[in-house]
Amino acid sequence: MYRTVLCRLLPAGRAGLVCRRWKSAPPPPATAAAAAVSAEPFLTGTSSTYVEEMYVQWLRDPSSVHASWDAHFSRVAAGAAPGAAYVPPPQLKPPSAGTAPLSALVAPSAGGVLSGAAPSAEEIQDHLSVTGLIRSYQIRGHLVARLDPLEIERKPVETASEIVVRGYMKTFDEQDMDRVFQLPSSTFIGGREKALPLREIVNRLEQAYCRSIGVEYMYINDLEQCSWIRQRIETPGVLSATKEQKRVLLARLARASGFESFLARKWSSEKRFGLEGGEVLIPAMKHIIDVSSAMGVESFVMGMSHRGRLNVLANICRKPLEQIFAQFAALEVADEGSGDVKYHLGTYVERLNRVTNKNVRMAIVANPSHLEAADPVVQGKTRAEQFYRGDTEGNKVMSILLHGDAAFSGQGVVYETIHLSDLPAYTTHGTIHIVVNNQIGFTTDPRLTRSSPYCTDVARVVNAPIFHVNGDDPEAVMHVCQIAAEWRNTFHKDVVIDIVSYRRNGHNEIDEPMFTHPFMYTKVRGTPGILQKYSEKLIEEGVVTEREFKDVVNRYENICETALEASKKETQVYNKHWIDSPWSGFFEGKDPLKMSTTGVGEETLAHIGRRVSSAPPNAENFEIHRGLQRVLNGRMELLESRQVDWALAEAMAFGSLLKEGVHVRLSGQDVERGTFSHRHHVMHHQKVDMATYCPLQHLYPDQAQYTICNSSLSEFGVLGFELGFSLTNPNALVCWEAQFGDFCNTAQVIIDQFIASGQAKWVRQSGLTLLLPHGMEGMGPEHSSARLERFLQLCSEDPEYFPPFAADEFAIRQLHECNMIVANATLPSSYFHLLRRQILLPFRKPLILMAPKQLLRHPSARSSFDDMREGTQFRRVLPDTGPAGRSPDSVRRLVFCSGKVYFELERRRQELGLETDVAIVRLEQLSPFPFDAVKQQLDLYPSVGDVVWAQEEAKNNGAWTFVKPRFETAAAADSVIRYVGRSCSASPATGSKASHQKELEALLTDTFAGLH
């Protein structure tokens, strides 16, 4: 028999003391509080639970209920006669004919406690206590559940009970344990019983909430969802598994354990970040996939870190074992890319799920060492797959994210990712999070790595249910996996499974854990492996024989041996075998060096221009802001002269791609209007909340979808998400815009680990486009620089190598070879072509665009339709087309620059009357560096002895250190160019407007110094 909470909670003395209140002087049955309550006219069937709860609350803290209830309950407690305690407010109607007193609602109990007439105050109090008790277990039972396989953290019985039930048992003593109590509708512990003895109530609650599963869910505001979970946790017998289920579970555990022990034997000193201690993860994932597949899911996008990754590849994805084993041999790479270590590689498989007999697709997204960084990427990829399949509710595609305990609580990107889970343009309709909680992070104890009780607390912010489960109770793990999968596929909301386990070895296989965790590891050494434990259990239960079990183990061992032999025949490995996002059909039949021009027919430009310059078609019913109307009028005027500004150019690039069937997605903070109020892609009705109109979604009847979405205030999470989105479909222009360029540094991991190096490491391309507002405009250190220099430093091109490409394919070959494109355009037409080029290229490269601020409205930053029409294309370098460019011989100084400083230089040149003396050439694209076009420009001015690079960023920032060696390579000479601009600085820009003006003045003066 289970020991009861009462016995634990109430040592004899205290029990007597607590209970005396009722025992020594029980209130007379007909006159006390409960009777008064029961006789109240307002107490109907529906309100009684509410009143009970309120009463419990009042008992705990009278000030926690409304003053009127406080007064009422006080009067009841003071012995007011039935009906007298309650004074109905004047507007309340008298009781209707159908209302009933509480006594009529409470069925007679087996013990006779409640039989007959109206219940006594004591009986009501006791029932309220039982309701409170049940609720206590539902809320706090998890705190004392037996979750730790090492049993290190197990709390003493008395403390545990205090934690859970607190005061609710204090009204009972041992004799009360056999009294029968009506069960409230908020519990399922009764099964088909409506009433149970208190002893059994406690037993069942302990079974449900305090054994191998500890569930947190009572904070979920939705009653249906709460009840749904209760039913699956509380109903008697929910944990019982069939013989067949147990056998399957054992076989899966055998494979999980067998894989690790095989690797351990064959490569004892290789790092593999094994799963030992947490092997139950494999059957857990398999079960989730089985259940979800049965419920209709066809595609699983998964993300995980190092721990157990190889095992997941082998046993979940069924990646050919020989390919995995070949990664342990130091073989040459036979194809492109510099590759990655084996426990970071992604994969993509399609296979038959044998349990459901349905095909499933599984992708494990490649990830860097940076823990949790892949989370938003997985979500973006999942969302994109759902989007392109028209899976608007996530019924076909779902994501599974695996986490380590230390990383889940420590990395902020987890929070940023979880916060996307319910946003309309970012939701993946529920993610199953699995934490392999081995209760350690490298060498650090959880008590030193987090301030929250659980490593999973971050998920509470989105009301996700959290199932903590003892990893050494595999049947309990399967049960929570079943619930989690059903939950996700029913409610389409996030859910967390926290598999509490341990790590049998050190952080990796050659690491000594006893240095730091002697106590824990002494326990670990004394804990048999899960396979041993579970096989012994099943053998004892007669579910399998010892022989059958050994057969299963040996069979897998043989599979591994055969695969190892096969892998020894391999002489090379292929990075492409590990690609997580294959774009079937995209590359086939394409000449990687051919691209059509990016211009668009004038009629298309004009049509899109007009659409985005007009009020909504039902203008008389859709009132837009007067300021917006002025913006639209201004656009119309520009269009009349066949001119475009930045916003029009962008709209035309997007619109023309939409017309061509290319999905366009622009995401980021406040992108709908645009940080600088220039875009206005979403117009808002001034009188109707949330009534909006997006012209780009209504350009052509058969156009592709346009998605524009204001994001959460996150860079790491959202940029990661968009990167993931861009991996799914190459025929989509996916853009992320930073509020200001400098904020992108909170997403640095995505930039460094995915954007800059993703193709090299994982043979995975992405055409993601980053729009980063950049420019020194006197707005202070934090709103000036998108850190152009950092992006340039991440470009893999050799500064000292002038590519020997033919002139007609120089640009595209460079693009083909590069890892990413960095541009700092000055003209709307450049922006237009750059965006379109992202899609017209026969391959995909990330584009990092320094986006303008002042230039959005600068009267000179305009382009003509002529520069965007059919046959036109992006010009990497904009030569001087004025007097200097027309007569190069008269030029005394040749100035190169990039970005908005051009307009400042140009103006000063004009003011100084130096149009024929100084040529100013713009580099619209910085990387790949236009060696050929720069050389052409240098050659155009052979008599110029003074070539200058003028930039507005500080000398240690901006493009200077990037361009200098490249100019030298282009000119095949040293010191061909000198620097003009701000001196080196620790901060990107001054905080003083006056200093800013002075610095700019100095830059302009220095650029033209000595010429006038």
Ligand SMILES: Cc1ncc(C[n+]2csc(CCOP(=O)(O)OP(=O)(O)O)c2C)c(N)n1
């Ligand atoms: C962002 C980041 N910081 C630090 C590390 C170094 N590191 C690798 S594993 C690890 C411990 C991870 O612990 P946990 O998340 O519990 O996973 P486990 O290894 O225990 O499975 C650390 C600190 C890393 N890989 N990424």
Ligand SMILES: [Mg+2]
């Ligand atoms: Mg850990």
